[in-house]
Amino acid sequence: MYIYDDYDHAIVRARVAQFRDQTRRNLAGTLSDDDFRPLRLQNGLYIQRHGPMLRIAVPYGVLSAVQLRKLADIARRYDRGFGHFTTRHNLQLNWVQLPQVPDILEELAAVEMHAIQTSGNCIRNVTTDHFAGVAADEIADPRPWAEILRQWSTVHPEFAFLPRKFKVAISGATEDRAAIQVHDLGLQILKNAAGEIGFTVYAGGGLGRTPLIGQKLVDFLPWQHLLTYSEALVRVFNRYGRRDNAYKARIKILVKSIGGAEFARQVDEEWQHLKDGPLTLTEAEVARVAARFSAPAYATRASDDLCHLANLKDDRAFARWVERNVHGHKVPGYAAVTLSLKKPGAAPGDASSEQMEAAAELSERFSFGELRVSHEQNLILPDVAQADLYTVWQRAKAAGLASPTVGLLADLIACPGGDFCALANAKSLPIAAAIQERFEDLDYLHDIGELELNISGCMNSCGHHHLGAIGILGVDKHGEEWYQITLGGRQGNQAVIGEVIGRSFAATDVPDVIEKLIDVYLAQRHADERFADTVDRLGLEPFRDAVYNTAATEERRYA
Numbered sequence: 001m002y003i004y005d006d007y008d009h010a011i012v013r014a015r016v017a018q019f020r021d022q023t024r025r026n027l028a029g030t031l032s033d034d035d036f037r038p039l040r041l042q043n044g045l046y047i048q049r050h051g052p053m054l055r056i057a058v059p060y061g062v063l064s065a066v067q068l069r070k071l072a073d074i075a076r077r078y079d080r081g082f083g084h085f086t087t088r089h090n091l092q093l094n095w096v097q098l099p100q101v102p103d104i105l106e107e108l109a110a111v112e113m114h115a116i117q118t119s120g121n122c123i124r125n126v127t128t129d130h131f132a133g134v135a136a137d138e139i140a141d142p143r144p145w146a147e148i149l150r151q152w153s154t155v156h157p158e159f160a161f162l163p164r165k166f167k168v169a170i171s172g173a174t175e176d177r178a179a180i181q182v183h184d185l186g187l188q189i190l191k192n193a194a195g196e197i198g199f200t201v202y203a204g205g206g207l208g209r210t211p212l213i214g215q216k217l218v219d220f221l222p223w224q225h226l227l228t229y230s231e232a233l234v235r236v237f238n239r240y241g242r243r244d245n246a247y248k249a250r251i252k253i254l255v256k257s258i259g260g261a262e263f264a265r266q267v268d269e270e271w272q273h274l275k276d277g278p279l280t281l282t283e284a285e286v287a288r289v290a291a292r293f294s295a296p297a298y299a300t301r302a303s304d305d306l307c308h309l310a311n312l313k314d315d316r317a318f319a320r321w322v323e324r325n326v327h328g329h330k331v332p333g334y335a336a337v338t339l340s341l342k343k344p345g346a347a348p349g350d351a352s353s354e355q356m357e358a359a360a361e362l363s364e365r366f367s368f369g370e371l372r373v374s375h376e377q378n379l380i381l382p383d384v385a386q387a388d389l390y391t392v393w394q395r396a397k398a399a400g401l402a403s404p405t406v407g408l409l410a411d412l413i414a415c416p417g418g419d420f421c422a423l424a425n426a427k428s429l430p431i432a433a434a435i436q437e438r439f440e441d442l443d444y445l446h447d448i449g450e451l452e453l454n455i456s457g458c459m460n461s462c463g464h465h466h467l468g469a470i471g472i473l474g475v476d477k478h479g480e481e482w483y484q485i486t487l488g489g490r491q492g493n494q495a496v497i498g499e500v501i502g503r504s505f506a507a508t509d510v511p512d513v514i515e516k517l518i519d520v521y522l523a524q525r526h527a528d529e530r531f532a533d534t535v536d537r538l539g540l541e542p543f544r545d546a547v548y549n550t551a552a553t554e555e556r557r558y559a
Helices: 006-028 033-041 065-078 098-110 143-153 223-240 251-258 260-271 283-290 306-312 316-325 353-366 386-398 429-438 442-448 507-524 531-538 541-548 551-557
Strands: 045-047 052-057 062-064 082-085 090-093 168-171 185-191 197-203 215-222 334-339 350-352 370-373 379-385 453-456 470-477 480-487
Touching: 006 033, 006 098, 033 045, 052 098, 062 065, 065 082, 065 090, 065 098, 065 353, 065 370, 143 168, 143 223, 143 283, 185 223, 197 223, 197 260, 215 223, 215 260, 223 251, 223 260, 251 260, 316 334, 316 386, 334 386, 350 353, 353 370, 353 379, 353 386, 379 386, 429 453, 429 507, 442 507, 470 507, 480 507, 507 531, 507 541, 531 541
Parallel strands: 168 185, 453 470
Antiparallel strands: 045 052, 052 090, 062 370, 082 090, 082 350, 185 197, 197 215, 334 379, 370 379, 470 480
């Protein structure tokens, strides 16, 4: 867990005071809404469908129990008793009142939290693997490097008004769980033959209106040059990114237009002015940042095979939970536990104040007071002793945090959609609820196996529908809400953008369509073949035939 130093405290408090004065002037009419807009956005404040929405940063996904309790308290006193965890390590409050936002930010600062640069045309919250520091396949802990990037990018004077937003993700494990290839800047930690740390650098990835996989720019960037190269890359984007068209202003459009090789050449040319300069990292600087992270006091424990552990208890429900929600750990005798925020009847990623407090208490009692926010919109207890798993399961179940569905269809990702977001073309949450209701049978979910289903309410792709084995996108057709389906998307080391299967569907048809797609998969899959693998092998035609060559579906579509 990163502990603020005096500079961190000073800059966050100064930002709160600055925003309090900006808000006061806006409410008094001396700072226009147009002038206030970029200022509030860089402090995480949107104007959404029902009013202001505040996006709070959870840098690289790490939360303390104290911080989560504060979020629960703020949600209860300033909002409607719940918050929404997003795919990029943020918590969103959808019902705050503008005059109270400076007070909320001041309370967040007291527990070392903020909303700085969670929106706006700037470098956004840096994200990483939710198992960072504990993953068994970890090459190196990415959190100190993410923190170095956070310190470099926070209120960076040159990059406060970029052509468009700029998102950074970093992975430190052999398996990418941070979706680095669909970020503006993606970094993969690796070691060379000499055992030295470096980074593979990707740029120009992104989802939204033009989904693209990032281009590899550098195979091995020595760690000393992390900031100098990043600065050069963002400078090229700042100089040449389009500012005449918001839809074409992202770095991915620049990289696509000139090609990855030419973009890499331009970055390298700019880098020559920065390489070995003041931003070059030293062992002392990296050690300074790393020393600000508190380490758990692990006990020496006997380790058990998790599958065997599940069978030690004569409880099938516990065994299922261990199978889906308990994950390996690099320290013997410990495990990471997913607290599911996908309870049927609740919006995916939503957590009530009571659930946040229950998760904080579980963390304090069983995980050294630390939690993580996952890309899949769940909470993680990163350091649970295996001997405590049964107790943790019982208590998580009582709090509605133990759905044994991690990685299954019911563990779907969804943005808030048209119920909250002014940019959305269609609602996401009712579609998610209808799918969860259709697939509520746990035996059936386990028979289907691992399957990522992602839902976005508009082309901005906050639900990452492009990366879902099944993706659902809300579209507007003549003032009505319809839904486009994509198949075959993947995240991870071999990221793939899903393909659209054809015409969109009415909301009432979506659960039937998903069931037909899954029926094809179950009938055609090979042993141990996941949904996306079956799509790769068969192509889209069998799936298209199943959903379009149905008279009832056609009748509803053209009624």
